[in-house]
Amino acid sequence: MPYYEFCCRSCGSFDRSHPMATVPDVAPCPGCALPARRRMTGGALLxxxxxxxxxxxxxxxxxxxPAVVTAPPARTTTRIxxxxxxxKLPRA
Incomplete structure (x- = not known):
């Protein structure tokens, strides 16, 4: 489902996911529960x-x-x- 951007006058912008057939023009703000209008934005590029x-x-x-590391990564053998x-190339 695509994301749509809504703008609350007191809290700012937030995104909501809705099916394309049932996109509301107004959605309740998650911060203050006031009605927020849908903003017209560009489509997703990804x-x-x-x-x-x-x-x-x-x-x-x-x-x-953050990822928790329990051990160093396994060494891989380099191909000769x-x-x-x-x-003739320099060695590191």
């Missing part, structure tokens, strides 16, 4: 479920739900190149 959306959601979620030109 598809929900896309890789970019999942990355943005995960990044935003880390602000209030057999190309003789790669032997």
């Amino acid at each position: 598809h929900t479920g896309s890789t970019a959306t999942r990355l943005l959601d995960a990044t935003a979620r880390t602000a209030h739900e 190149s057999r190309n003789p030109l790669h032997h």
Whole structure:
């Protein structure tokens, strides 16, 4: 379901999800319960479920739900190149 932006005169803007067929023009504000009018905004540019959306959601979620690390990540083996030109590259 798409999100619609509503604007309360005392609390400001908030988003609500509604089916497209039943979008109200006025919704109660979650802060003060006064009626808030729907604002006309641009459409969403990202598809929900896309890789970019999942990355943005995960990044935003880390602000209030940081990941807890119990152990360092497992070491992965690096592949050794057999190309003789790669032997001239500097080693880190």
